[in-house]
Amino acid sequence: MSRVVYVNGSYVPENEGKVSIFDRGFLFADGIYEVTAVINGKLVDYEPHAERLERSLNEISMAWPCSKAELRQMHEELIKRNKLDEGIIYIQVTRGSADRDFKFPKEAKSTLIGFTQVQKLLENPNAPAGVKVVTIPDIRWARRDIKSVMLLAPVLGKQRAYEEGAFEGWMVEDGKVTEGTSSNAYIVKDGKVITRPLSNSILAGCTRRSLFRMAKEEGVVIEERLFTPEEAYAADEAFLTSASNFVLPIVEIDGKRVGGGQPGPVVRKLREIYLDEARRQAGLK
Structure with missing residues (x-):
């Protein structure tokens, strides 16, 4: 089964998850990301990641792409739709899509994407030997x-x-x-x-x-x-x-x-x- 990813309010199969070639994350690396662990289908240490996301956004004068409640809901929905038991959720916020110009665009709306990755966390194969x-x-x-x-x-x-x-x-x-x-x-x-x-x-x-x-x-x-x-x-x-x-x-x-x-x-x-x-x-x- 194809992974379900999140793109700007929609949950779609991963091969349909697309953003514009004019997105500033692609053109300028003008964006922020976070990675949160998931164990037993539950988020681990989510709040510190949400707080750090807010700090990073503030430091580069970027608007929140959604409400804080909606962001957590997105994480939980990705876990549910992908039946993720153990792994990580990656999210990325960019300043949005606009004609290529170094200045902040005035009308662009933030881009928000998210996806899951299956990964062993509790039984990390690298942990026993280092x-x-x-x-x-x-x-x-x-x-x-x-x-x-x-x-x-x-x-x-x-x-x-x-x-x-x-x-x-x-x-x-x-x-x-x-x-x-x-x-x-x-x-x-x-x-x-x-x-x-x-x-x-x-x-x-x-x-x-x-x-x-x-x-x-x-x-x-x-x-x-x-x-x-x-x-x-x-x-x-x-x-x-x-x-x-x-x-x-x-x-x-x-x-x-x-x-x-x-x-x-x-x-x-x-x-x-x-x-x-x-x-x-x-x-x-």
């Missing part, structure tokens, strides 16, 4: 806190990581790790989690936000500061977070084994407490 990352230069613009569809730099970084046999690329700027191409980056030293503080340099991850709350409740110390690739090589553990991977152990960075080359106790604990919360939200416990 993954490899490589460091790459951070060549992005200065407003990474905005979840823009302008993703060429992350695409190039992810492709380089793939070609080097790695799962993810950790971007480096001024000798310090910023974040992954599609994830937040962390190391663990002496039981303490170390990660870059929020700023315009990184995206405020929704999984990061929820994990911080749960980690503090469990007595896990989190230190928000910059760290170097060399510190990462010498770390006891390392991991990444994202909506599509939750908490994922990292066992090798730039060909150097981290923590003996296997997931460590802190990362395993953090993954489990996040999975417990995700199961709770999904009505599985």
Whole structure:
């Protein structure tokens, strides 16, 4: 059965999901996106994603494409129509379709699209053994806190990581790790989690936000500061977070084994407490 997608108020088969060639998301990357996890047919951490969408839209002076209630209803309808048990929902908002002009169009109406992807989240096949990352230069613009569809730099970084046999690329700027191409980056030293503080340099991850709350409740110390690739090589553990991977152990960075080359106790604990919360939200416990 063909996937059902959402395009500007209509639910249609994926091969009928089309937008104009004049859409500003296509011509200028003038748009915002969000990805929300689904488990047992239920949205996980939806509210932080909706809040971040609103912030990103405000930062680029883009109007909401619908009401907040309608946006959630769209997510739930996509789950229902596609019988999605576990996976993700991707949504994208652009400034709409208009003749190509760098200035904001005065009459254009926002474009809103959404679709589902089936994906294993609870039993992520990469979680038991962990993954490899490589460091790459951070060549992005200065407003990474905005979840823009302008993703060429992350695409190039992810492709380089793939070609080097790695799962993810950790971007480096001024000798310090910023974040992954599609994830937040962390190391663990002496039981303490170390990660870059929020700023315009990184995206405020929704999984990061929820994990911080749960980690503090469990007595896990989190230190928000910059760290170097060399510190990462010498770390006891390392991991990444994202909506599509939750908490994922990292066992090798730039060909150097981290923590003996296997997931460590802190990362395993953090993954489990996040999975417990995700199961709770999904009505599985």
